[in-house]
Amino acid sequence: MLWSESLIPTLKEAPAEAEAISHKLMLRAGLIRKLSSGVYSYLPLGLKILNKVEAIIRQEMNACGAQELLLPALQPARLWKDSGRFKEIGKVLISFRDRRDKEMVLGPTHEEVITEIARAYFKSYRQLPQILYQIQTKFRDEPRPRFGVLRSCEFIMKDAYSFDRDTEGLNQNYRKMYAAYERIFSRCGLNCSAKEADSGVMGGNVSHEFVVPVKGKEDIELAHIFKLGTKYSESLGARFLDEDGKEKPVVMGCYGIGVNRIVAAAIEQSHDKDGIIWPEGIAPYDVLVSPLNIQDKKSKQAAFEIYQDLKKHKIDVLLDERDERAGVKLKDADLIGMPLQLIIGEKNIQKGRLEIKIRKTAKTTTIKKEDAFSSVQRILLPAT
Amino acid sequence: MLWSESLIPTLKEAPAEAEAISHKLMLRAGLIRKLSSGVYSYLPLGLKILNKVEAIIRQEMNACGAQELLLPALQPARLWKDSGRFKEIGKVLISFRDRRDKEMVLGPTHEEVITEIARAYFKSYRQLPQILYQIQTKFRDEPRPRFGVLRSCEFIMKDAYSFDRDTEGLNQNYRKMYAAYERIFSRCGLNCSAKEADSGVMGGNVSHEFVVPVKGKEDIELAHIFKLGTKYSESLGARFLDEDGKEKPVVMGCYGIGVNRIVAAAIEQSHDKDGIIWPEGIAPYDVLVSPLNIQDKKSKQAAFEIYQDLKKHKIDVLLDERDERAGVKLKDADLIGMPLQLIIGEKNIQKGRLEIKIRKTAKTTTIKKEDAFSSVQRILLPAT
Numbered sequence: 111m112l113w114s115e116s117l118i119p120t121l122k123e124a125p126a127e128a129e130a131i132s133h134k135l136m137l138r139a140g141l142i143r144k145l146s147s148g149v150y151s152y153l154p155l156g157l158k159i160l161n162k163v164e165a166i167i168r169q170e171m172n173a174c175g176a177q178e179l180l181l182p183a184l185q186p187a188r189l190w191k192d193s194g195r196f197k198e199i200g201k202v203l204i205s206f207r208d209r210r211d212k213e214m215v216l217g218p219t220h221e222e223v224i225t226e227i228a229r230a231y232f233k234s235y236r237q238l239p240q241i242l243y244q245i246q247t248k249f250r251d252e253p254r255p256r257f258g259v260l261r262s263c264e265f266i267m268k269d270a271y272s273f274d275r276d277t278e279g280l281n282q283n284y285r286k287m288y289a290a291y292e293r294i295f296s297r298c299g300l301n302c303s304a305k306e307a308d309s310g311v312m313g314g315n316v317s318h319e320f321v322v323p324v325k326g327k328e329d330i331e332l333a334h335i336f337k338l339g340t341k342y343s344e345s346l347g348a349r350f351l352d353e354d355g356k357e358k359p360v361v362m363g364c365y366g367i368g369v370n371r372i373v374a375a376a377i378e379q380s381h382d383k384d385g386i387i388w389p390e391g392i393a394p395y396d397v398l399v400s401p402l403n404i405q406d407k408k409s410k411q412a413a414f415e416i417y418q419d420l421k422k423h424k425i426d427v428l429l430d431e432r433d434e435r436a437g438v439k440l441k442d443a444d445l446i447g448m449p450l451q452l453i454i455g456e457k458n459i460q461k462g463r464l465e466i467k468i469r470k471t472a473k474t475t476t477i478k479k480e481d482a483f484s485s486v487q488r489i490l491l492p493a494t
Numbered sequence: 495m496l497w498s499e500s501l502i503p504t505l506k507e508a509p510a511e512a513e514a515i516s517h518k519l520m521l522r523a524g525l526i527r528k529l530s531s532g533v534y535s536y537l538p539l540g541l542k543i544l545n546k547v548e549a550i551i552r553q554e555m556n557a558c559g560a561q562e563l564l565l566p567a568l569q570p571a572r573l574w575k576d577s578g579r580f581k582e583i584g585k586v587l588i589s590f591r592d593r594r595d596k597e598m599v600l601g602p603t604h605e606e607v608i609t610e611i612a613r614a615y616f617k618s619y620r621q622l623p624q625i626l627y628q629i630q631t632k633f634r635d636e637p638r639p640r641f642g643v644l645r646s647c648e649f650i651m652k653d654a655y656s657f658d659r660d661t662e663g664l665n666q667n668y669r670k671m672y673a674a675y676e677r678i679f680s681r682c683g684l685n686c687s688a689k690e691a692d693s694g695v696m697g698g699n700v701s702h703e704f705v706v707p708v709k710g711k712e713d714i715e716l717a718h719i720f721k722l723g724t725k726y727s728e729s730l731g732a733r734f735l736d737e738d739g740k741e742k743p744v745v746m747g748c749y750g751i752g753v754n755r756i757v758a759a760a761i762e763q764s765h766d767k768d769g770i771i772w773p774e775g776i777a778p779y780d781v782l783v784s785p786l787n788i789q790d791k792k793s794k795q796a797a798f799e800i801y802q803d804l805k806k807h808k809i810d811v812l813l814d815e816r817d818e819r820a821g822v823k824l825k826d827a828d829l830i831g832m833p834l835q836l837i838i839g840e841k842n843i844q845k846g847r848l849e850i851k852i853r854k855t856a857k858t859t860t861i862k863k864e865d866a867f868s869s870v871q872r873i874l875l876p877a878t
Contacts, residue, residue, distance in 0.1 A: 117561055117626065119615045143614065145566055145607060146598070152564040153611075154626075160564070177501055180536040180544070182529055183567070183631060184648045206590040208647075209635050214530070216600075223529060227537075230527065231503045242501065242538075247567060247631060251593050263592075264568045 111395070113430040118155050120442050130324065132374035133258030135386050139446045141373075148255025148263035155446060156373075158394040160266065163372050164245050166297045166391060167268045170290045176241035176270055181223045183247060187213035189222040193345045199311050202250045216249035221312070221342050221364060224271045228360050229348035232273055238350065238360070239279050241287075243270035245369065259370040260330050266369040274361045275352060277339070284316075284337055287365045291320055291333055298372050299389020301379060302332060312364065313341035322375045332375055333367040386447030387470050390490070395428040397486055398448035402436035402455050409454045412464070416452060416482045423483060425490070444469065450489055452482055495779070497814040502539050504826050514708065516758035517642030519770050523830045525757075532639025532647035539830065540757070542778040544650065547756050548629050550681045550775060551652045554674045560625035560654055565607045567631060571597035573606040577729045583695050586634045600633035605696070605726050605748060608655045612744050613732035616657055622734065622744070623663050625671075627654035629753065643754040644714050650753040658745040659736060661723070668700075668721055671749045675704055675717055682756050683773020685763060686716060696748065697725035706759045716755050722746040770831030771854050774874070779812040781870055782832035786820035786839050793838045796848070800836060800866045807867060809874070828853065834873060836866055 117140070124134035125144075136142045141156030152160060168178065187205055190196035196203070196215075204216040217223065224242060232238060245268045252263050259265065272283035288304070295302040300322055307319040316337040321329040343349065343359035352358050373392070380387045388394070397420060401413035410431070417429040428448070430439050436455075443451050453465040458476065466485055467474045477485050501524070508518035509528075520526045525540030536544060552562065571589055574580040580587070580599075588600040601607065608626060616622060629652045636647050643649065656667035672688070679686040684706060691703040700721040705713035727733065727743035736742050757776070764771045772778070781804060785797035794815070801813040812832070814823050820839075827835050837849040842860065850869055851858045861869050 115559060115561075117563070117615060117624065143611060145610070146568065146570045146596075147594070149566045149568045151566060151607065151611065154561045154563050157562055157564050175499060177499075177538045178541055179501070179538050180541050182533045182535060182648050184530065184533045184633065186530045201593050204590065204592070206588065208588070209585050209637065210531070212530075223535065226529070227527060227535065231501060240501065249568065253593065264566050 111428050113428060114432050116154050116428075118442075118446065119153070120445055128258065130257040130260060130374070130378070131381060132260065132377040135377050135381060135445075136258055136374065139386055142259065148252050148261070150259055150262060150264075155394050159373050159388075159392055160369060162392045162394070163298060163369055164266075164268075167245065167294055167367060167369070170294050170297075171241075171243050171268070171270060174241060174286050174290050176243045178244060179242055180244050180246060181217070181220050183217050183249065185215050185217050185220075185223055187215050189226060189346070190215055193222050193225075193342055195222070195311060202252065204249050204251050218248050218250045219267075219312075219364075219366070220244070220246075220269055221271070221338070221362075222346065225342040225346045225348050225362070228271075228273050228343065228362075229346060232348065232350050232360055234350055235275050235352045238273055238275050239283060240273045241270055241283060242273075243268060243365075257330065258374060260324075260374045262370070265371075268367040268369055270365040272363040272365070274363075275350070275358070276361055280337055280339070280361045280363050284335065284363050287335055287363070288318065291335070291365070291367070294367065295320065295332070295372075297391045298376060299380060299391055300332070300372065300375055302375075307334065309336055312336045312338065314338040314363075322379060324375070324378045330371075331368075332371050333365075335365040336363060338362040338364055381447075384441070385445035388447040388449055390449055393447065393449045395426045395448060396490055397425055397427045397450045397452060398430060398443050399427060399452045400430040400439050400443055400454065402439060402453065404431055404433050406456050406459075408459050409456055412459050412479055413454050416454075416464075416479070419483050420486060423487070425483075425486060450486060452486070495812050497812060498816050500538050500812075502826075502830065503537070504829055512642065514641040514644060514758070514762070515765060516644065516761040519761050519765060519829075520642055520758065523770055526643065532636050532645070534643055534646060534648075539778050543757050543772075543776055544753060546776045546778070547682060547753055548650075548652075551629065551678055551751060551753070554678050554681075555625075555627050555652070555654060558625060558670050558674050560627045562628060563626055564628050564630060565601070565604050567601050567633065569599050569601050569607055571599050573610065573730070574599055577606050577609075577726055579606070579695060586636065588633050588635050602632050602634045603651075603696075603748075603750070604628070604630075604653055605655070605722070605746075606730065609726040609730045609732050609746070612655075612657050612727065612746075613730060616732070616734050616744060618734055619659050619736045622657055622659050623667060624657045625654055625667060626657075627652060627749075641714065642758060644708075644758045646754070649755075652751040652753060654749040656747040656749070658747075659734070659742070660745055664721055664723070664745045664747050668719065668747050671719055671747070672702065675719065675749070675751070678751070679704065679716070679756075681775045682760060683764065683775055684716070684756065684759055686759075691718065693720055696720050696722065698722040698747075706763060708759070708762045714755070714759075715752075716759055717749075717751040719749040720747060722748055765831075768825070769829035772831040772833055774833055777831065777833045779810045779832060780874055781809055781811045781834045781836060782814060782827050783811060783836045784814040784823050784827055784838065786823060786837065788815055788817050790840045790843075792843050793840055796843050796863055797838050800838075800848075800863070803867050804870060807871070809867075809870060834870060836870070
């Protein structure tokens with residue numbers, strides 16, 4: 111991708127209202143734009159990072175044998191009344207009446223909808239166990255939206271639901287998902303800890319939340335998994351015929367991850383005074399090629415050659431071919447957190463050389479132009 | 495994927511309320527489930543097809559140099575009042591007041607939000623032209639939801655927006671997108687025609703809609719592209735500084751595709767009395783392996799061997815290892831529209847042979863077991 115053809119509106123300073131460092135840096139790096147209180151657009155660079163996080167989650171869910179589906183945001187309020195949560199959940203639930211005067215809600219979570227599906231399709235013990243999941247947009251009327259995407263009104267969640275014959279099966283699936291979550295956070299470069307938590311409005315008797323420490327704030331929660339038991343299957347009537355000929359309620363678990371929160375948490379844990387330092391697994395691009403003076407013919411030519419060569423080798427590369435001052439380019443590269451930067455200066459390229467900078471360590475090495483790809487490959491290989 | 499581990503709840507008959515053939519077949523093939531009037535869940539097989547359509551759209555948009563981003567569904571009503579559309583669009587716009595008494599809407603389209611972004615970032619002619627797009631969920635309070643996902647209240651759209659210095663630039667981008675749409679529909683196996691249309695509430699003076707003929711109904715519209723001109727940039731103040739030093743409103747176009755509608759339209763155009771006949775480009779799986787009697791050891795062993803071999807060669811394959819009667823399996827295979835079926839019968843496999851069936855032509859050939867992969871490859875190759 112060419113920088114000038116993308117939309118990466120970096121800012122020198124973050125708006126005063128941004129408190130959390132991740133919020134400031136997501137705005138400054140041009141990842142998001144605020145539309146309304148707690149409502150953000152993801153700009154191209156931000157979306158690329160979201161997609162990388164989602165791909166990791168998908169791989170780990172599929173490896174657990176979970177099936178992906180897609181549930182609607184619009185839900186009949188009736189279902190929430192049947193489960194008993196309509197009043198319990200309070201004002202965070204957005205509801206309205208449609209033109210046929212039917213009361214609808216915007217799903218902040220999908221236990222009711224997925225239980226309705228289990229009720230329809232899981233009729234026999236032979237169909238269990240099963241894990242279903244989705245990556246989908248959720249809505250909450252937050253009392254006090256803040257910290258950017260860490261506490262927002264519209265957000266992306268991966269929510270998975272397990273269905274079992276008995277508690278033993280639930281325990282097994284719960285352990286499986288717990289382990290998958292540890293792999294997901296580790297692949298996203300996050301140092302995350304799990305602790306037993308209150309099940310709250312979700313119900314059930316055991317739950318764990320996965321939290322990351324955030325400086326100066328409460329640890330604000332990346333994921334939460336729950337042993338729901340039969341709360342929803344009993345209230346909504348999701349029963350199956352067991353091997354012993356008896357009808358029993360399906361035993362359920364639910365497993366949520368805040369996808370946007372992973373992005374913000376990665377920034378909270380990995381940044382310095384100059385900007386973001388992306389963990390390799392979720393960086394928007396692997397490599398930035400930056401000719402410091404695009405007016406210099408030799409620099410420009412070398413930059414495009416290296417860019418094409420890296421692309422040919424399937425390296426995800428961004429070329430900063432903007433006609434900007436060297437200082438602006440170097441600052442922007444660090445701000446958006448490019449893990450590996452190939453910096454092409456006029457004097458170096460005259461001698462057929464360029465600099466390779468590792469963002470994390472700020473270490474810079476001078477290499478021969480023709481070694482660009484092999485150097486990149488050597489540094490990226492352990493991560494990919 | 496193993497059939498018994500997936501959730502493919504095929505039905506012998508469609509609910510009486512389903513009128514359109516695509517609606518009937520999407521329900522019968524277990525692609526979708528109705529949650530509420532005009533609101534559907536996509537089950538795993540349905541989501542796989544959506545993903546294939548989205549991948550085709552993304553490839554063609556990116557090939558046009560368009561940048562993907564992700565805009566929110568929640569939008570402040572203020573923006574719609576500023577553009578003048580709040581009243582104009584009428585009751586299809588879902589609106590509510592949040593807990594801070596702020597009037598919000600659920601986006602049925604995103605001209606206002608994207609124009610706000612253009613206003614913030616496109617300050618100079620040097621930043622134009624630009625095309626931004628998203629694949630995202632939209633909401634409409636339909637007066638009469640019907641025909642399944644063809645006219646629903648929650649649906650997925652690809653909406654793209656072009657930004658130009660002048661009408662000449664707009665015309666160029668409009669032609670580019672028109673051509674991309676023709677490629678998208680062709681790759682989705684659709685026989686689609688474009689016609690000049692009324693611009694309606696969208697504004698602008700030229701628009702084309704892409705329609706497919708649907709038996710017994712109006713042609714129901716897959717895509718609509720508009721030359722918006724300066725309607726939104728003027729009402730919302732999106733101006734840029736042109737080369738001549740003058741401030742001018744950005745010239746815009748917008749380009750929508752109903753993603754779910756592509757799936758339904760493909761079925762309307764390609765089915766027979768037995769079920770769906772997927773065009774190769776968007777089939778949920780390339781190949782089905784179906785051992786008709788899974789209790790027969792030789793059949794089961796051959797089926798798993800072929801399944802593993804195809805998977806190893808990156809063929810997207812579904813194995814029907816259910817313990818069901820042969821008739822059920824054959825009917826289900828045709829119903830869900832598997833383009834290529836490897837049918838393993840007891841007698842054939844004794845002689846080291848199996849049948850390969852092409853869904854579209856219903857032509858069946860007997861081949862040697864060890865030729866399974868090479869036969870599949872020969873048939874799929876022209877399509878992939």
